[in-house]
Amino acid sequence: MVAEASFVVHIPATIYQEMVEHVSAGYPNETCGALGGVDERAVKHYPTANAAERPDDFSIIGSADLLRIYDDISKYDGDLIYYHSHPITEAYPSLRDIEHAKHNGYLYIIFSHRHHPDLPYARVFKIDLQGQVTEGEISIDE
Template sequence: MVAETNPSNQSFVVRIPEDHYQEMLAHVIDGYPNEACGALGALNGTVVKHYPTRNAAEHPDDFSIISESDIVHIFNDIDAYDGEMIYYHSHPISEAYPSVRDREWAQRSGYLYVIFSLQYRPEPPYARVFRINAHGEVTEGHIERIPVA
């Protein structure tokens, strides 16, 4: 499992170094007004690599998807360090919560989802992380931003 479980509330924590978090923020802001997307490589619940990607969806204003060539590159790179993938994307006009379509895709992939919301622009986007099981049940975790020395 990519995230550390917190036994007190059955939730989980994903630790993201601040430099990666800032790169993700810049990527989703640059993607506006469309959805932006990318991936993170993680080891033991801590993000070790950021993979910003182009949104390859047919309608990028309404959905996000990573291209097949990008996903193959990301999988191969993550496999090289035996990590796990976390998918992230933005919701330009709605809250940072999995949509029906997000839940459908996540049920098949099993990835954790970090979702950024830009609904309060020009305020900075905010992010939340979710686990979505095979039945479509959503559990929210916690993002811990790690200062970089």
């Protein structure tokens, strides 16, 4: 029996392709970016630099990029969906990811390059204030 996904994030195939290219270009470092979402449907892609001190170990969007993205997303009353890649580990939130997510409230899309040189794959999660992780489903729409 397959459990119903608790939520679904819809991503147009063109945007998903851009995300895969962005995280692949950053490999073997962690790479990050954001999507602007309306009703859990991605409408815009914001690839960014990774501002973490050690990009091989963590990823974070710099404050200037974040302000620019927030400003744009507010124009269409969207939500920020955060995404980043794990070069080696599973596409699942690390303890550090969970600590950050608890405070920022973003949906988290995580790519994994575990099967490199095969293309990275992605999973999506909601992380609540207690750090409880719930997985959703990514629907890649034409």
